[in-house]
Amino acid sequence: MKPLLTSTLALALSLGAPALAQTPPTRDPAQIQAGRYAVDPGHTQVGWRVSHMGLSNYAGGFSEVSGSLELQPKDPAAAKLSVKIPVASVTTTSAKLTDELKGDQWLDAGKFPEMTFVSTKVAPAGKDRAKVTGDLTLHGVTRPVTLDVALVGAGANPLNQKYTVGFEATGTLKRSEFGVKTYVPLIGDELHLIIAGAFERQD
Template sequence: MKPLLASTLALALLGGLAQAQSPATRDPAQIPAGHYAVDAGHTQVGWRVSHMGFSNYAGSFSEVSGTLELQPKDPAAAKLSVKIPVASVATTSEKLTGELKGDKWLDAAKYPDMTFVSTKVVPVGQDKAKVTGDLTLHGVTKPVTLDVTLVGAGTNPLSKKVNVGFEATGTLKRSEFGVKTYLPLIGDDLHLVIAGAFERQD
């Protein structure tokens, strides 16, 4: 094969691969309205807390379930409801993970689920919103506001279903939810970073 022809074919293949790997759009007008369900395998709930002021210690929750009613033409009408098993908490320390599940911390046996149900969505520009909702953790329900950014949406080339993803950040005080162990040595502010993935239900 001649070098020029080989180079042209390689560029064409790479271009096609790049398109296949980038099916998403950040234009809300192109996102289908409808009922979406959490894609648990691609949704991550990360958290971070100060460890005695020496470091910012991070962990995660998984196995998220829930629904999203999405109306791109009327973002304020969106409704979100999610449930997170408290026992899914994970850290890089097996000992600490076990402690966090226990009754001195999150008490997963008594309070097995953390939930968030939106009560208000305020659009901020084209692809951002402030989502306020009732967060229930450790048997206590308090309002929490998340800053949400659209990451992208489009047809998943593998499942052939419409996917949409968001990043959400927020901060809550664990003491307000009755989780007060080792305060103030371990920080009160619990910082959340959420990678939320949803799949449209036909």
């Protein structure tokens, strides 16, 4: 390697090191910064899974999530969560099926453009876990849903230095109870949700 190239590479690495150095994320809820957080849409994913004719489990997802989270680590039960998901952001591995899911036989994104979740109760379920119950609105129907939530980690993002907290949540709902009944029971009624949520502190 030429001396000039070697020195340039070494300089680049030395300049980049401080930006990437950070205190490891914490999984201790007591160490998380209190305040108001906003969804980081680029790092938040909402996945779903249904039984496909009892032969396989078929998965898809939503994106472009927005919302807010209020955290008080000293009083976990006081946390508040509000999330909006554009229904038209639904995706699958089949372009044809993705278009069908947006149509009026399924999610009807034109008539019901948003799915929302607003928490009504947060019950701690261990040091870094909680059961979050809220009102889920889908396809024009609002029903209570409980999510099992686990803390993934919290700390400064080494790339943008924004203080971020991440959670993983799982839950199950019956789509027929929200008026989405197409092909039940051939296509499973139970919709399993898997949510990877990232939130950036705002104040």
